[in-house]
Amino acid sequence: MRPSTRLLPAIEKAAFREGTRVMTPFSIAIGVWGLVTGVAMVNAGLSIPGALLMTFTVFAGSAQLAVLPLLATGTPLLIVWATALLVNLRFVIFSAASRRSFVALPWQQRLIAGYLNGDVGFALFSHRFRGAKEHGTPEQYGFFYGTATLNWLSWQTSSVAGILLGGLAPTDWGLELAAYLALLTVLIPMVRTFPAISGVLVTTVLAIVTVGMPMRLGLLIAVLAGVAVAVTGETLKARRAS
Amino acid sequence: MSDPFHDWPYLLAAIAGLTVVTVTTRSSFFMLPARFNLPPRVERALRYAPACALAAIIAQGVFTTNHHADISWGNDHMWALAAAWLVSLRTKHMVIMMGVGMAVFTALRLWV
Numbered sequence: 128m129r130p131s132t133r134l135l136p137a138i139e140k141a142a143f144r145e146g147t148r149v150m151t152p153f154s155i156a157i158g159v160w161g162l163v164t165g166v167a168m169v170n171a172g173l174s175i176p177g178a179l180l181m182t183f184t185v186f187a188g189s190a191q192l193a194v195l196p197l198l199a200t201g202t203p204l205l206i207v208w209a210t211a212l213l214v215n216l217r218f219v220i221f222s223a224a225s226r227r228s229f230v231a232l233p234w235q236q237r238l239i240a241g242y243l244n245g246d247v248g249f250a251l252f253s254h255r256f257r258g259a260k261e262h263g264t265p266e267q268y269g270f271f272y273g274t275a276t277l278n279w280l281s282w283q284t285s286s287v288a289g290i291l292l293g294g295l296a297p298t299d300w301g302l303e304l305a306a307y308l309a310l311l312t313v314l315i316p317m318v319r320t321f322p323a324i325s326g327v328l329v330t331t332v333l334a335i336v337t338v339g340m341p342m343r344l345g346l347l348i349a350v351l352a353g354v355a356v357a358v359t360g361e362t363l364k365a366r367r368a369s
Numbered sequence: 370m371s372d373p374f375h376d377w378p379y380l381l382a383a384i385a386g387l388t389v390v391t392v393t394t395r396s397s398f399f400m401l402p403a404r405f406n407l408p409p410r411v412e413r414a415l416r417y418a419p420a421c422a423l424a425a426i427i428a429q430g431v432f433t434t435n436h437h438a439d440i441s442w443g444n445d446h447m448w449a450l451a452a453a454w455l456v457s458l459r460t461k462h463m464v465i466m467m468g469v470g471m472a473v474f475t476a477l478r479l480w481v
Contacts, residue, residue, distance in 0.1 A: 185384060317423075
């Protein structure tokens with residue numbers, strides 16, 4: 128056996144089952160989200176092969192929904208990628224927060240585990256192993272792959288269903304609105320503090336005002352300004368508290 | 370203008386780059402040597418960027434029409450979004466928020 132070439136670490140089966148069990152209630156929400164994303168991709172004008180390729184490679188619902196309106200208008204790719212990057216930056220924080228459990232693995236196992244480390248799985252893993260003394264145990268990998276496997280399955284089956292059904296719905300049902308509403312459900316839990324609220328408000332106003340700018344540059348300007356305001360707000364808040 | 374979604378070189382390049390974005394963000398700190406850490410200032414900015422990016426996409430999608438601001442009585446998407454936001458004050462349940470938003474939009478589209 129040459130462990131360094133294996134794609135998955137050794138896992139504990141009971142923990143894998145536990146992972147699938149705690150993931151189960153969330154798989155419904157993930158299924159709805161995947162369905163909406165699948166329908167939105169086809170509704171925006173992607174062909175079925177294009178949409179299938181996207182769902183099986185990109186595997187990031189919010190980023191996929193966010194770039195659809197940009198792709199539909201042929202926005203320059205750098206802006207498309209930058210937008211996806213901004214939406215996905217939360218994963219950088221996730222990976223920094225859960226790296227202790229994965230850092231001892233061979234690189235290909237770390238790469239795959241990272242790719243599968245989505246929002247819900249990360250939250251469940253952090254909660255389950257908060258305060259753990261040992262990191263990188265077969266129990267932790269079992270739990271992680273339990274949640275990740277069910278997450279992947281619910282996401283991909285519902286996305287494919289959405290892609291195949293999406294073409295059947297008339298465009299005046301406003302299904303592109305469903306995509307924006309889905310993004311709103313992701314956004315709202317992120318906006319609870321004063322700095323976050325001020326940043327999001329500034330971004331919203333600037334995004335509306337700059338929508339006519341070439342190459343959708345207004346999008347990036349609005350986000351950068353919003354982040355600057357939020358960070359400044361947090362600094363001021365911290366200064367006042369101390 | 371040709372349809373960008375059927376411009377395969379554009380689309381394939383877009384998807385390849387988006388996949389790279391997913392992998393590099395999700396696996397970022399799993400791949401970096403342990404001596405690299407997230408400085409608090411950077412983490413702070415990273416924490417707010419996704420919310421701002423989502424807000425910008427939603428704002429341009431819902432509050433604009435044909436590259437112009439559109440905050441008017443006739444903007445059905447805007448009222449649907451407002452309804453979904455009001456629902457979120459009571460429940461964060463995704464299906465309920467989306468259901469109410471779509472119901473408001475459909476009602477406005479059919480009867481107003």
